[in-house]
Amino acid sequence: MITRNPSLTDQVTAHIKQLISADGFDDGRIPPETDLASDLGVSRTTIRDALSRLEHEGAIYRRQGAGTFVNEHGLRIKSRLENIWSYEELLENHGYEPSVRVLDVSQAPCDLATADALGLEAGDPILLVEKLFLENETPVVLTLNRIPVANFTTPPPTGDEDIPVYAYLDTHCDRKLAYYLSEIVPVVLDTDQAGRLDVEPGTPAMSFDEVGYDKHNEPIVRATSFFRDDLLRFRLIRKRMGT
C-alpha cells in the first residue's frame, strides 16, 4: 500500500533493511536499482534515496559498475552518531531495554561555561536535571541537562523529568529542540560520576558536551553525557568524500 507519511523512501528503506536482516539476498547481492524500482513500483530516485541512507548507516555498500551489496561488517554499527535523538532510542538500537532514573532536580546559579553556551549571564538561574539511563539495573549513560529557568512557561519542577529532554522542553518551555551541536570529549570519570555509573573511579569514558538549539538556532539547553565504554561503543564508517 503506497501511502505518504511515512514517506515512500522511509518505507523502501525499512523494506530493504528487513530483507537484509532476513538474509533475503543471494550472496549478499542487492538487485539493480532499476529492478528494485519496478518491483516496488517507485521511481529509481526513491530507491536511490533509500539505498543512500542504508549506505550511510553502514548496512550496504555500492560499487559503480558492479552492484550493491550487503555489508556484513557494517551491521555492527548499531546507530549513527549523528542520528541519535534520545538515549532511550540509542539503547534500544543497541538491543537494550532502557529505563530512566532521575537522580536530581535542582536550581542553581549558572556557571560560566553554560552561560557562554546559552547566552546567559553567569549567575542566572538554571534548572539542573541529572538522569541515568539503565539497562536492566546496570547504568549505561549519565546525563546532566541545564535549562534556563527564564525559559519556563510553567514553574519547575513538576515531577515529570523522566520524559525525554526534547519532550520536557516542549512541554514546559514551549521550545522545540531542533538539533544538538555536540563535542566529543574523552574524560576520566571522577568519584561521583564513577559511582553513579557503577564503575571504578579513573575509568576512561567518552562524553558529549553539547548545546541544544531550537529551529531559530537559539540555544535552549546544555547537556553533558557520559557513556560506559564497556556497554556502549560508537562505530562509524569513514570514507573519502568529494574528490
Added chain:
Amino acid sequence: MITRNPSLTDQVTAHIKQLISADGFDDGRIPPETDLASDLGVSRTTIRDALSRLEHEGAIYRRQGAGTFVNEHGLRIKSRLENIWSYEELLENHGYEPSVRVLDVSQAPCDLATADALGLEAGDPILLVEKLFLENETPVVLTLNRIPVANFTTPPPTGDEDIPVYAYLDTHCDRKLAYYLSEIVPVVLDTDQAGRLDVEPGTPAMSFDEVGYDKHNEPIVRATSFFRDDLLRFRLIRKRMGT
C-alpha cells in the same frame, strides 16, 4: 564554466561554501533553491544535493516553508567525522599545517586482536608503521598501522612510509582502501603514548580503533590512532531522523 569532474554538485557546494565564508548572504539567509538553480544554470536537484551536503557539514540549516540559513554555530565544525580520509587533511581542515614523522617501521608476529580483525592467524607476520602527525613541531595525532606482510607485492620496508596509508597500500599492496570501520574508544594515555604526544601520562584521549577495507570488503589494514584533545576536538550535529 560548467564542466564535469569535479561534478556540478561539487562545484555548487564549493561556490556556496565560499559565499558563506565571505559573508555574502544578507542576514545569513540563503536564496531560495529555485533562484539558486536559475542563477547558476543548474537544476534544482543539483542545488538540493549541494545544500544537503552543507547541511550535513553543519554549515547551513533548512526550515521547510521558511528558508535556508547559514548556521553560525555549525561553522565550528571543522570536519565531519565520517569524511575524514587522511589525518593530513584533517589537520588542514582545522587550520593547521601538518607534517608527518615516521617513528617506527618493523615487522612483528600478529597479535590476536589484529589477527581477528584482518582474518589472519595469530603469529602471521605484519608490518607495523607508527607515525606522528604534527602541527609546527607539536604532536597532535599518533597512529599505528598494521599491514599483513603477505599482502605486499614488493618487499617492505622501502622508506616511503611517510606517505598516507591509502597511498602506501595502493603502491605496495596493490589494494585500494575503500573505507574504514572505526570504533571510538576513550583511553588514558600510557607512558609511551603520552611521551610521543608530549603530554602527561594519564591524560584522557580519544582514540580510533579501526579496520580498513578494500572495495571487495576485505580487511587490509588495522589502525589505532590517538588524538590530543586540547588540539583537536571532534564536533558533530545530532538531529532527529526519519519520523
Added chain:
DNA sequence: TAGTGGTCTAGACCACTTC
C-alpha cells in the same frame, strides 16, 4: 495566501566493472 523547502517521477546520459 504566497512562497519556501520536501518528496517523487520519468527519462537521459556518463563512468565504471565485468565478461
Added chain:
DNA sequence: AAGTGGTCTAGACCACTAA
C-alpha cells in the same frame, strides 16, 4: 558489449511557515 551505479534534468505536487 552489456549491465551496473553516478549525475543531472525538468517538472509535478505536497507540507509547512509567515505575513
